Amino acid sequence: MKGKKNFLTLAGAVSMLLSTTGCADSTDEETTQPNETEQAESIEEFIEDTEQIESDESETSEGKTYSEFEEDQEETEKSKDILAEYSNDEIEYARIWLQLGPNQEISELNVQHFPAGTPVNPKDENSAVYPDDVVQLSGSRLVDGSVTYSSNGNGTINVYEVPYRWETTMSEVEVVDGVSVYTQNLLDETEVVSVDVGEDASVVELIELERMTENN
Template identity: 45%
Template structure:
């Protein structure tokens, strides 16, 4: 009888312990699954940050390359004077003829006649610079610089007309040129083209 009671007690105890063990195992499984999910989520959350970091690194690298390129361009012109660079840029933008053999530079002071071949001509109100090629067909530019990237362009003809070729006096003709100067912003242009023209400069007294 006692053996029977002991057996019954053991069976009841085992029956009570088995569900508890199963719950513990399930709890362990749940904990492991939760840990795995947390690790996966952490990995996913880091991926966009890595992409952002890579994008920022590429952008910074591109900016550094651009800065180096700009510094290289500046260095290319650093051995030339501001005036030389201006002469070449003005010619490139206004005339555009790069096939000239030489680019002559002539300075005219304020008070000198616009048309030096006619006594009836009015005088320049300011110092001007004339750029011209070796031949008349190469082109001609007369201007004054404003020191801010712009110039005052004077519409000086490559060949002065005679009194018979104009309907007004030479005084009126040249005065009209003075009154109708055009202000133009000069672009920087391409450094290699500027340098090639600078090499052809011939400054006259």
């Protein structure tokens, strides 16, 4: 629309210059008028000024053209929309597996919740217990591995390096003050990890594989 408006303005200006010259010739032949070279230079200068104004108006403060700015805005809105229909928890599970999952080629992403106070090793009567609510993510096969963590609510999580499956019997377990040393060490060696946002498309793919499972 701006280009069309400038074109009409340019056309009008040129027409006015030409008509003024013609009118002057017919009413007062003795009056000195600009020659053809001067007229051409005036028109050329006007065109250059108009093009510069149009170019300036088409750029944003960041140096991008208006069309590029609109494309960036559309991409941002599209990125927001693709995750809008999912809950924060669903997005969190997918992002964490995308970042920390041992195997990305999974057929389903199982999600299991354990409340605070749950034994780290359910098969050990002297096991240390989780101090916070934890989530365990896993695939459908043992080879897929697992990720066990608790959320800090600030974009970071506490990752517990616990086995996905515990042995049925525990032999020669060291116990100190009534607590299994091995399980307590797993809690003490917890790693704090910042969760990456990841690519939205990949996050959505994993969300579609999520399955809530019951505690054993």
